[in-house]
Amino acid sequence: MLELNQETFQDFIKGETPALVDFWAPWCMPCRIFAPVLEDLSDELDGKVEFGKVNIDDNPDLASQYGITTIPTIILFQQGKPVTQMIGVHSREKVLSTITSHL
Amino acid sequence: MNRYDCIIVGSGPAGLEAAVNLSIRGKSFLLFGNENLSIKLETAPRIDNYLGFPGISGRELQRRYREHLASMNIPLRTEQVNLVYPMGDYFSVATNKNTYEASTVILATGTSPAKLLPGEERLLGRGVGYCATCDAPLYRGKTVAVVGWSNEAALEANFVAELAKKVYYLPVRKFSQTLRDNIQLITSPPVEILGEHQVEAMRTKTETIPVDGVFLLRDSIAPSALVPGIQVENGYIVVDADMQTNLPGCFAAGDCTGKPHQLMRAAGQGQTAALAVTRYLDRKASEQ
Numbered sequence: 001m002l003e004l005n006q007e008t009f010q011d012f013i014k015g016e017t018p019a020l021v022d023f024w025a026p027w028c029m030p031c032r033i034f035a036p037v038l039e040d041l042s043d044e045l046d047g048k049v050e051f052g053k054v055n056i057d058d059n060p061d062l063a064s065q066y067g068i069t070t071i072p073t074i075i076l077f078q079q080g081k082p083v084t085q086m087i088g089v090h091s092r093e094k095v096l097s098t099i100t101s102h103l
Numbered sequence: 104m105n106r107y108d109c110i111i112v113g114s115g116p117a118g119l120e121a122a123v124n125l126s127i128r129g130k131s132f133l134l135f136g137n138e139n140l141s142i143k144l145e146t147a148p149r150i151d152n153y154l155g156f157p158g159i160s161g162r163e164l165q166r167r168y169r170e171h172l173a174s175m176n177i178p179l180r181t182e183q184v185n186l187v188y189p190m191g192d193y194f195s196v197a198t199n200k201n202t203y204e205a206s207t208v209i210l211a212t213g214t215s216p217a218k219l220l221p222g223e224e225r226l227l228g229r230g231v232g233y234c235a236t237c238d239a240p241l242y243r244g245k246t247v248a249v250v251g252w253s254n255e256a257a258l259e260a261n262f263v264a265e266l267a268k269k270v271y272y273l274p275v276r277k278f279s280q281t282l283r284d285n286i287q288l289i290t291s292p293p294v295e296i297l298g299e300h301q302v303e304a305m306r307t308k309t310e311t312i313p314v315d316g317v318f319l320l321r322d323s324i325a326p327s328a329l330v331p332g333i334q335v336e337n338g339y340i341v342v343d344a345d346m347q348t349n350l351p352g353c354f355a356a357g358d359c360t361g362k363p364h365q366l367m368r369a370a371g372q373g374q375t376a377a378l379a380v381t382r383y384l385d386r387k388a389s390e391q
Contacts, residue, residue: 028237029197030186037188056241063241067301069316070228070238087228089186091332 001035001042002052005059012052013077018103022053023063023073031072034089038074041096049076049099076102106204107131109380110196112184112329113211115141116366117357119168120373121209121380126175128381133203135180138254140165141213142322143358144366153366164366183255185234187330189350192387199236206387207380210330210340210348210355211373212323214364220250222296223319230302230316233324235259238316242267245315248305250293254278256320260286263318271305271312326359346376347383354379 004012004021013019022038024031035053042051056063056071066075066082075085076099083102086095109125111118114136122134139145147161156164172179182198187208196203223231232238235249239262248271249260257272257280264270264283272282273289282288291307296317298304305312326333326340334341334349339361346354354376357369 025240027240029199029202030188030234030237032202033186033188033195033197060243067229069230069241069301070232070234071241073228088328089188089331091189093332 001039002050004052004054004062006061009054009059009062010080012050014080015050017048017050018083018099019050019052019077020099021075021077022051023056023066023068023071023075024053025055025057025071027057028071030089034072037092037095041092041099044096045099048103078102104202104204106193106206107133108205108384109133109207109209109377110187110194110203110205111135111209111211112187112196113209113213113323113357113359114179115144115211115213115357115369116168117213117359117369117373117376118209118211119172120370121211121356121377122177123171123175124374124377125380126177128377130381130384133180133205134177135182135184135198137322138181140168140179143213143364144168150366181255183234183236184329185237185324187353189330189332189353192352194352199234207352207354207383208330209346209373209376209380210326210353210359211357211369211376212326212329213358214323214338220293220296220319222298226296226298226302226317229300230298230314231296232316232318233320233328235263235318235320238318239263239266242316244268246313247271247316247318248273248289248293248312248314249318249320250275251278252276252321257282259318259320271314273305273307323359326355344375345379345382346372347379352383 075082108130109132111134125132144161182200186197188195194208246269247267250273252275257278260272270286291309295306340355356372356376358364
């Protein structure tokens with residue numbers, strides 16, 4: 001998963017391929033558990049969805065721009081616009097079905 | 104990472120009886136719960152249907168439970184469990200302090216008597232949060248209300264106050280901790296969380312306080328939020344006769360599985376779950 005920052009974020013979400021962004025922080029224990037699940041899904045959806053992550057400690061402006069008040073939060077973008085978001089940790093199946101329902 | 108045979112979430116009669124049985128069976132496990140073991144037990148003035156102990160008080164039973172744990176050298180960990188996640192052939196568990204791994208899990212989380220506040224569900228993740236230690240850093244320099252049901256909630260309010268500009272603390276129960284200077288105590292009970300797209304204010308019986316966020320710190324988290332993918336009906340975890348849930352290796356016992364909410368039923372289910380865990384582990388071992 002691509003580590004995003006203020007400079008790279010916009011290009012990433014505006015790409016041709018839908019983009020999933022994981023907002024996380026190192027001190028968030030549930031984020032640590034969720035991360036490998038998303039890594040795994042990024043392999044499964046290779047070529048269909050780009051996966052990236054935003055460390056909200058390093059990028060507080062991005063977090064506030066997207067109204068992130070709970071982490072982890074994942075947002076699916078298409079052509080730069082958020083199409084769905086999931087707050088908190090969810091089962092692998094639920095994340096997969098939510099993403100694919102928007103493709 | 105060390106992988107335990109089992110992690111028990113909850114320290115009421117179901118969780119403790121499970122711990123006692125796993126200990127007797129020589130399994131490695133962690134027991135997570137509250138300092139007071141069970142608030143329902145602590146506040147029961149008199150119990151008449153606990154076989155062998157007619158008329159015993161909740162506090163006396165609580166004292167005996169503690170002695171029983173101590174006599175078997177079973178430590179109780181008071182970290183708050185925020186997430187139990189099925190990883191395939193094991194479970195990852197996140198607390199407010201660490202992550203752990205176990206081959207099986209026994210959920211003995213009881214039921215939370217607290218009802219949802221109006222606005223809570225709609226604004227969840229939009230300013231409403233359940234884990235202060237997880238999300239407090241997102242409120243740096245902001246104003247936050249903390250509603251505390253549990254005894255540890257005041258400590259979490261203090262943690263939030265280290266980062267936030269101002270904190271309003273609304274205790275639902277008595278607490279003993281000293282609050283930081285930038286915390287204002289609100290004794291009027293919380294009524295509703297207000298806000299269109301994001302939390303804007305906390306309404307109490309007597310006033311409306313503008314805030315950027317609200318932390319609701321209850322004794323227990325709803326099972327569906329604690330364990331993604333677990334099957335729940337009418338708020339209760341669905342189990343079979345072995346206390347097995349729909350997730351292989353994940354068991355549940357006590358009030359979180361349904362009514363009647365009785366001490367002996369809970370303890371019996373805790374024992375059943377522990378023995379089912381033992382069989383499950385033996386089967387796994389023989390498969391390998």
